[in-house]
Amino acid sequence: MGPRQEAQPALFCEFSLEDHVPPDYLLRSIDRFVDLSGIRAYLADFYSHAGRPSVDPELLIRMLLVGYCFGIRSERRLCEKVHLNLAYRWFCRLDLSDRVPDHSTFSKNRHGRFRDSELLRHPFETTLARCIDEGLVSGQRMAVDASLIEADANKQNSSPKEDWDARQINPADAPRAVREYPDVLDQAAFGAASEVQPKFTSHSDPASLCTAARKGPAFFGYSDNYLIDTDHGVIVDVEGEAEQKTIRGIVFPPNGSIRQAEAGSTKTMLRRVKARFDRHPERLIADTAYGTGPMRGWLVDRKIAPHIPVIDKSGRNDGTWTRADFEWDAENDQYICPEGHELKQVRRNYSDPTRGPTGKGTARYRALKEVCQACPSKAMCCPNADARKITREEHEDARQVARQIARTDQYVISMKPRKKVERLFAHLKRILGLNRLRLRGPCGANDEFLLAATVQNLRKLAKILPAPQQLGKA
Incomplete structure (x- = not known):
């Protein structure tokens, strides 16, 4: 001893x-x-x-x-x-x-x-610039997705939406997250994207979302949006998201984060990457949550191929003609049926406004009743209706572009690297431990998202480009 x-x-x-x-x-x-x-x-x-x-x-x-x-x-x-x-x-x-x-x-x-x-955006962009210099970011193929992160807000400390109209808040006595709430109303990622109102609003963090997206008890949270380059899974931009409605004086009305705002966050991130790093993708890969008509139209207008699944409900199960069997005549704004008859949107001024254009982004095209009644193919076209009707979305041309892309081999290949975004979120929650935010308010959520994304890119660099002594040891 x-x-x-x-x-x-x-x-x-x-x-x-x-x-x-x-x-x-x-x-x-x-x-x-x-x-x-x-x-x-x-x-x-x-x-x-x-x-x-x-x-x-x-x-x-x-x-x-x-x-x-x-x-x-x-x-x-x-x-x-x-x-x-x-x-x-x-x-x-x-x-x-x-x-x-x-x-x-x-x-x-x-x-x-x-x-x-x-x-906090400065170190993130400095790290991203290093990734670009090392050849890890081509900027040709990008993917986007979002994940809900629980906010530091208790469900018990909230009010139903009908109680907020009468709730007066003194800005001098309000918490910091509540005072910051009106400042982000005009930001693109926090702009009103839907008329949907949440059932409950948090008193401590009114910008957070009340959601039951996990099919369990409702909780308050924020949506963390990642835009990545699919070559090596490098995060090229990050944006927090919380959906708000208008505000009147010091009365804070109902609000919440909703998934429709993901499209607005994506536009913000794509514009920022283009302005600061001159990276403009040739394709954007995403899931159906980003497949709205306006979003597809925005991408097609900017020469970005939307590799996004299309939810198409125009098909029929009874064997009759679908919308795909009708030819679209863009010059005359009409459809042509297989028998050569015209389906027009407006034929006369209706006294009943419900019979005219809907004004909701969807146009309805109709054939003449007497033409359909005398048509020999009526049994294949509209056996249970007096005349054939077809609806057309506002951004149907962009939807058609997405349908054509979905039939290509490149689309099948694109669906595989899209999972890299989901792996980054799994790493964010399981390895970095960001299951719940510690900072409150939209500014606090963005701070945490930026720091976590910076660390993930730094770890990516360290993994792909190990130090010389580590190579010698291996």
């Missing part, structure tokens, strides 16, 4: 953090791709020239990246972990004797200069 081990403080000690971080450790792998050199210049206008020196903003961002890498989103706990963990100190450029910032520093900067300057 050896001597008893007793700690004796040394008079002099040589210690290097560099020697105590393993070569294959995650933080060492992603540190090669973290570029925060431009942050100080980016924030220069948001700091005062008087007063005491502030905490280095690069240190705060590095600590936040550590937290989201290892699922530590509590800032109190993050400060404790950075204080104790040698690898965390090394990544944050802190020596053993350096003091870790107080947890309140994060809140002060996040609600102030970080949010005013949109700083």
Whole structure:
């Protein structure tokens, strides 16, 4: 039995953090791709020239990246972990004797200069630029999807929609998430996309969605939208989503996040990627939630092939002619039946407005009753009606383009890399632990989504481009 081990403080000690971080450790792998050199210049206008020196903003961002890498989103706990963990100190450029910032520093900067300057988007775009420089993003084929993340809002602390019209809120006494709610009403990702109103609205986070999408108890949440490049599954943009309706003074009416707003978020992300990185995809891959007529029309107008499934209910099960059997005459705005007869949208001015155009994005084309009654093919066309009627969507041309794409081999191939978006969401929730938001309000949700997406891209870079010493070890 050896001597008893007793700690004796040394008079002099040589210690290097560099020697105590393993070569294959995650933080060492992603540190090669973290570029925060431009942050100080980016924030220069948001700091005062008087007063005491502030905490280095690069240190705060590095600590936040550590937290989201290892699922530590509590800032109190993050400060404790950075204080104790040698690898965390090394990544944050802190020596053993350096003091870790107080947890309140994060809140002060996040609600102030970080949010005013949109700083958290800066490291995300810097990391994306590195991915582009390394050849991981071609920008030719992109996929989009969304996933619901539970908000920090209790279902018990909510009110039915009919109670909100009479609910008066004093902005001075309202929580931060409630005060921020009117500021995002004009943003594209938060614009009104539907007249649907939720049954309940949260008092602490009114912009969050009340949903039972998981086929369980209803909860409040936000929709996290990812736009990825399918070559290597790199996230090229991220957008939080919460659907609101109009607001009157200080009365906050019913609202909520609904899935129809996903199309608006997609347009925002595609425009931003085009403006900042000059990436314009030749095709966009998505599921049926993005297959609305206006969305397809928007994509086709911008020369983006919509690789999106088409929900087509024009088929018939009784063996009679379907809409596909009728020829569309775009020049004369009419359909031509197989017998050569015309189906027009409006033949005269009706005194009953319900018999004319619907005005809801759907046009109805009809044949003359006397023509159909004398037609020898009536049994194959409209055996149970006096005349044949056909409806046409407002963006039917774009829907036809999507139908033609769905018959190609490229479409079958496109459906496989679309699953890369779902894998990223699984990684977000299971590995990074982002099952529930900690920050409230649409701004807080966007902050968390941006930090998580930045970490995912950094981990992608570290995985695809390992360090030379890791290659030698392998």
